[in-house]
Amino acid sequence: MTDDGPGGREVEVPMRVYKAVTVFSTLFAVVCVVGGFVLLDEATNRARLPASEVDPVVALAGIAVIVLGAATYAFSTRFRTSEMGKSKDDAVEGSDNG
16 A cells, blocks of 8 residues: 555555456446436436426435445545556656657
8 A cells, every 4th residue: 555645545456456446346337327327317207307296216316326336436546556657646757758
């Protein structure tokens, strides 16, 4: 784990773990976002219902599922491998291209 001060933001893991986390968290996030929009679509009857007839429980569940997918994806971006190089917060490297 890298230490970026108190509450470091990046977690250094082996490449195999990084690939697994990236694949499955992205898959989970996509399924959650699509499922959340399906729930919203169901709650609003394809956006045809007037606001007074919208099912608020299903609509809020859809929004919650979308937020869950977004949060999962955001937290999965904290992982990195040692092969990925320095993060933007590390010391600036000199340019060696001319």
